[in-house]
Amino acid sequence: MISMLLRLVSLALLAALVSGCVSSVLNVDKKAAQPIPTRLVNEMGGKGMSPTDPILVRIFKQESELEIWKRDQTGRYALLKTYPMCRWSGKLGPKTREGDRQAPEGFYHVSAGMLNPNSQYYLSFNLGYPNRLEDALGYTGDALMVHGACSSSGCYALTDEGVAEIYAVAREALEGGQRVIQVQAFPFRMTPENMAKNRGDPNFEFWMNLKGGYDIFEVTRRPPKVSYCGGRYVFDARFKDGEPADPLAACPPTVTAKNPAVASRAEADWLAMEQLLSASTTLSAHAYVDGGMHPYFRELLGRIGPEALSKRTSVSSVPVSRPEAALADTHVEGE
Numbered sequence: 001m002i003s004m005l006l007r008l009v010s011l012a013l014l015a016a017l018v019s020g021c022v023s024s025v026l027n028v029d030k031k032a033a034q035p036i037p038t039r040l041v042n043e044m045g046g047k048g049m050s051p052t053d054p055i056l057v058r059i060f061k062q063e064s065e066l067e068i069w070k071r072d073q074t075g076r077y078a079l080l081k082t083y084p085m086c087r088w089s090g091k092l093g094p095k096t097r098e099g100d101r102q103a104p105e106g107f108y109h110v111s112a113g114m115l116n117p118n119s120q121y122y123l124s125f126n127l128g129y130p131n132r133l134e135d136a137l138g139y140t141g142d143a144l145m146v147h148g149a150c151s152s153s154g155c156y157a158l159t160d161e162g163v164a165e166i167y168a169v170a171r172e173a174l175e176g177g178q179r180v181i182q183v184q185a186f187p188f189r190m191t192p193e194n195m196a197k198n199r200g201d202p203n204f205e206f207w208m209n210l211k212g213g214y215d216i217f218e219v220t221r222r223p224p225k226v227s228y229c230g231g232r233y234v235f236d237a238r239f240k241d242g243e244p245a246d247p248l249a250a251c252p253p254t255v256t257a258k259n260p261a262v263a264s265r266a267e268a269d270w271l272a273m274e275q276l277l278s279a280s281t282t283l284s285a286h287a288y289v290d291g292g293m294h295p296y297f298r299e300l301l302g303r304i305g306p307e308a309l310s311k312r313t314s315v316s317s318v319p320v321s322r323p324e325a326a327l328a329d330t331h332v333e334g335e
Contacts, residue, residue, distance in 0.1 A: 015067040032117030036168045044080065048073035055080070055169060056223050057110075059146075059156060061088055062188035062286065062296035066146070066158060067222075068169055076221035079191025083166065085295035086150035086313050087157040087321055090186040091288045093203045095129060101290065104129040104315065105187055105206075106228045107213055107233060109180040121318060122148030122160040123167040127183055133228040136247040146183075149318035150309060152291060156185075157321075159313040163282060182223040190246055192272035197285045201276045204334060209233050211266070218263045290325035302327055 036051055046053060049070045056077055058067040069077040090102035104127055106181040114126040124147035130139045143152065146161035158166065170181055187203070188194045190211045198204060213235045216224040224235040228247035239254045276283060293301070301309050306323040313320070320326070 003034050005073055018243070019315045024194070026212070029117070029139070031164075032115075032167065032171070032318055034164055034168055036172060037165060038249060040081065040165065040169070040187075042199070044070065047078055047080070049078070049080065050176075051169075051172040053173065053320075054176075054178040056182055056217075057146075057166075057170075057181060057183040058084075058217075059183065059185040061092055061105070061186070061292060063193070064088065064292045066166070067158065068166065070169075070173075071255070077217075078221070084296050085156055085292075086159050086297045087152040087160075087293055087326065088292060089152040089291035091291070092201070092207060092285075093306065094134075094139075095141055095144065095154060096137075096139045103152065103154055103186045103291070104134075104144050105210065106131060106134065107224075108183040108185065109226075110170070110183055111180050112174040115167065116145070116147075119145070119147050120265055121145070121151070121155075121163075121329075122315065123163050124148070125167065125170060126156075131228075133231075133233065133247045134227070137231065149209075149314040149316075150293075151318050152320040153321065157313075160315050161313075168270075182226075184213060184217070186214060189315060190201065190269075192269045192276060193283075194268070194271045196276040197283045199273070199283075200284060210238075211269075215262050215265050216259070219259070219265050233240065259282055286329075288323050289328040292329050293326040298326060 008247065039056045041051060049072050054071045056069040058069065061251065066083045066085055068080045070080045072078050088103045090100065093102065094104035094106060095104040108127045108129065108131055110128060116124045116126065116130060125144040127144050127146065129141060129144040145155045146163065146166070147155055147157060149165040150157050150159060173181065187207060190207070195207070195211070213224045213226065213233060216235055222262050224236070225318040227237055227243060229244035229249060229251035231248050234251060234255065236259070237254045240253045240255050244252055297309065300312070301323055306320040310317045310320050
């Protein structure tokens with residue numbers, strides 16, 4: 001019996017190594033059970049939050065940032081922390097097919113079962129791409145993650161240290177009773193300036209659809225309710241006959257009115273965008289070689305090189321993906 005147990009353990013260890021896991025199964029539980037850092041718990045307390053309060057995640061490609069928002073004592077969500085992203089791949093725009101190197105854009109919902117303690121990139125959580133709308137549109141691809149290291153082929157990489165902290169915050173919220181964590185992934189912060197710069201992009205109509213959810217959160221500081229119909233996202237709508245079954249079918253009648261404050265915000269942003277477009281100021285969208293990297297990491301990459309950066313961002317020294325492309329992307333907020 002003992003020899004059989006030893007054999008089973010040996011086979012499990014071998015399977016883990018063959019699968020490319022960063023850590024053996026013996027320390028996976030320890031890695032995934034790391035507590036939220038004391039300093040961050042103290043910050044939560046100072047903002048009227050507890051570790052088990054629900055969270056929301058926002059991702060911005062152009063700025064290469066991931067935000068963790070947490071519900072406070074008022075019932076609204078407040079910004080807890082912003083994390084610089086080390087690497088994302090592709091360009092601005094949604095992911096539509098397997099192998100396009102695109103990091104997804106859209107609204108996703110992460111449950112406890114989507115946390116991955118045995119990731120090849122230290123720790124990770126699955127975004128749930130394709131969501132129901134993307135699946136109906138025929139978009140392909142899977143295992144699109146937020147993970148560690150500084151390597152991306154359609155995922156969002158935040159270094160091992162960064163993802164360990166995010167993983168712990170998400171784990172505590174889910175164990176505290178939150179059913180799913182809403183993740184909002186955007187091409188950029190949806191300001192009138194950024195919308196104006198990208199007015200001629202083929203994805204502009206899609207981005208305007210995403211902006212509906214962005215505006216709701218900006219105004220109300222609560223996660224919008226997400227529905228799918230008419231081949232698009234529909235936010236904060238209650239339908240007369242229940243949730244639409246077919247994401248591509250025409251939207252059924254609703255029994256809710258638009259939030260006046262949100263509608264006013266959307267109208268003001270549109271007018272501001274139109275004014276920018278009609279002014280003589282030159283507006284140009286940034287062209288990406290292949291994805292982006294936060295300026296903090298780009299400066300490090302240029303100064304110490306890819307090998308040294310891989311050691312700083314990954315306990316197993318996962319190579320930085322396409323370092324030449326990361327250095328060629330010189331986008332700076334405000335350009």
